[in-house]
Amino acid sequence: MALLFFSEDDDPVAWSAALRARLPDLDIRIWPVIGSPDEIEAALVWLPPPGLLASLPRLRAIFSLGAGVDAMLRDPTLPDLPLCRMVDPSLTATMAEYVLACVLWYHRQFDLYARQQAERRWKLYLPAPAVATRVGVMGLGVLGSATATALAAHGFSVRGWSRTQRDVAGVACFAGAAGLEAFLAGSDILVCLLPLTPDTEDLLDAALLGRLPEGARLIQVGRGRQLVEADLLAALDAGRLAHATLDVVREEPLPPAHPFWTHPRIRLTPHAASYCQPATGAASVAENIRRLRDGRPLLHVVDRRRGY
Ligand code: NAP
Ligand code: GLV
Secondary structure: OEEEEEOOOOOHHHHHHHHHHHOOOOEEEEOOOOOOHHHEEEEEEOOOOOOOHHHOOOOOEEEEOOOOOHHHHOOOOOOOOOEEOOOOHHHHHHHHHHHHHHHHHHHOOHHHHHHHHHOOOOOOOOOOOHHHOEEEEEOOOHHHHHHHHHHHHOOOEEEEEEOOOOOOOOOEEEEHHHHHHHHHHOOOEEEEOOOOOOOOOOOEOHHHHOOOOOOEEEEEOOOHHHEOHHHHHHHHHOOOEEEEEEOOOOOOOOOOOOHHHHOOOEEEOOOOOOOOOHHHHHHHHHHHHHHHHHOOOOOOEOOOOOOO
């Protein structure tokens, strides 16, 4: 079986080696040297150009190198084939680590101290116990539930919000439109770990941010199009929100003239929150390739109606 590999962010050599260690006979074609397109039966991709997958006439399955498949679903030519998202321990662990680091930074008032340093001010705020900080995690899927669990294990008061009711040990769970207001009202730090779908696009707007406690902080690690950027700037400038950490933005890379670059209450990272290591990610892809060969059901298939 021939597998197409396409990614501008992932290392094709490391992925090929990790896949061949598990499937020595796998024929891997690294874009753009793909040979005959009609020999390719599976594709392992991240942000493929629209139309690439449709140009493979014998394609049987698409494996995403990332957890979020929103960009692929926006391609009107995307073939109607099983589309599997990435579920991988390194992707999950690095996300939980990133969010924990950000929450600790806020909990220990480092955003405040950074502003004080810029003003040459020396003022102590006595540290509060972790339990006094309420963290709300939007999205209780693979990444959200692991992140909420890691935050709870550190002692924070953690709540989570999902589309359907979830049960995560140590986490107060809220669901749907009916649970949103109460969830937001108790989130001193809001973490967005939702997939981008028609329901979550522009969800983080003035109305939603206005339901957070005064002086709340935002950690956005979902997708840029979930956040109404002008509404965030207005909330920060009015002091309603104290600070935001943005790992994802509407246009990536962020345009040079964008106000986020220099805003004193915004910290940016370049879509770097979590990363799938080939060594572990290849195990999950190899398992799905074996299943495809044997005609068994694939794992982690995206529900296209839901959009994630
Ligand atoms: P997942 O397992 O599919 O979980 C998605 C969660 O979001 C589920 O709990 C789901 O609710 C909830 N949800 C979806 N639509 C909702 C809605 N309209 N209202 C309320 N809750 C809703 O996804 P995942 O693997 O955790 O990944 C989540 C997202 O993280 C990805 O889609 C991607 O956008 C982002 N991500 C970012 C990075 C980064 O580096 N910044 C890395 C990886 C992933 P149910 O439980 O009821 O289904
Ligand atoms: C990264 O953003 C992913 O979806 O895995």
